Amino acid sequence: MPLIDDEGNLFGIVNVVDALVVVVLIIIIVAGIALVSGIDEGGDDSALETETRYATIDLGQQPVHVIDQLEAGDVGTIHDSDETMTVTDVHVSPAVQNHTSNTNLPTEADDTFPHATIRIEVEGEPLEEGADPIQVSDWPFRPGTGEWEFDIGGSVLKGEIVAIDEEGPSLPVEETQVLLEGNVSESTATEIDEGDSMQIGSHSVATITSVQITPTNRSDHRAHVGVELLTLDRDGEPTFGGQTVTLDRQLQLAMGSYDLDGKVAERSNGPVEREENTTIAEVTLENVSPHVADTLEEGVSETYRDETLATVTAVERESAEVVVESTDGNVYLREHPQYEDVTLTVELRTHERENGTHFRGERLVVGKHIFLDFDTVFVEGEITETE
Secondary structure: OOOEOOOOEEOOOEEHHHHHHHHHHHHHHHHHHHHHHHHHHHOOOHHHOOEEEEEEEEEEEOOHHHHOOOOOOOEEEEOOOOOEEEEEEEEEEOOOOOOOOOOOOOOOOOOOOOEEEEEEEEEEEEOOOOOOOEEEOOEEEOOOOOEEEEEEOOEEEEEEEEEEEOOOOOOOEEEEEEEEEEEEEHHHHHHOOOOOEEEEOOEEEEEEEEEEEEEOOOOEEEEEEEEEEEEEEEOOEEEEOOEEOOOOOEEEEEOOOOEEEEEEEEEEOOOOOOEEEEEEEEEEEEEEOHHHHOOOOOOOEEEEOOEEEEEEEEEEEEEEEEEEEOOOOOEEEEEEEEEEEEEEEEEEEEEEEOOEEEEOOEEOOOOOEEEEEOOOOEEEEEEEEEO
């Protein structure tokens, strides 16, 4: 029997055209089943799978007008790609000296170019199962991959990835209490007050919580100022201006009408207050003129900003000694006809530190000279005894 007869039937039974249609249908059905099976079983066409990550981006120094435009909810793109990202949090702090992450910006500390950090939400393909890093725009998106560019609100911002996590839209911001210690001018001493704050654009980044100022002489003043800093936690340490807040670190705060410059003497998560104490000291003044000696009496005190710093509790006076040379060349020790040596017993308001007792920010030790300003008279003497 011929394969196809004169009437076009296959084996004399099925029409060839009908057979071809059936064969095509079978091929389509089998291919469809294979495709569905491949998707269901493999489910691992990973190029189609994305996951959400939250990344902390250090933008370094940025102009204030740019920072003021940054806020949670801003949507942008990762530069030179179609990959979108959303800003979920913003942290601002003052610039720091020699911050050079953005080479096109000033390296000096400059209030017009503060330090900015943002938290963003971004999607990408996971690089490893259960790992934080993802692939965005064909590049690994994780710390240590250099600078990235972000188009946000019409600005192109460069930044480095500090951290990336599977959860957490908020930055790890906390309030860190520090005690700043430093010298201030007389004008600053009169202006500084509790509640003063440092503003960077619309952001409040530091607030004064306590003020203790003592004069070091009649023109300079020593300030101990409690400040609440809005810090960013990085590796378990609070950072401010991109640097860790450590003891002895110098901070420069622009408080509006005055600048506060001091080193961190103490740091705490709660209110920082110096431990006050009272110390009795003997202070010896040499060669004091009579009119000055007459003003030094029990009860005389030094006050500043309505706080008593020192009070005289006892006074001892004796003639000062003077070295004289006779006409025959001999040297003699004689009482001065007018000047006196005065020993004051003084009750001082002091503060305790790890290295000892301090008065006006300086360690109180025998042999050290201090000054006392009793309003009508200003004297300087040597500490000869403390108790």
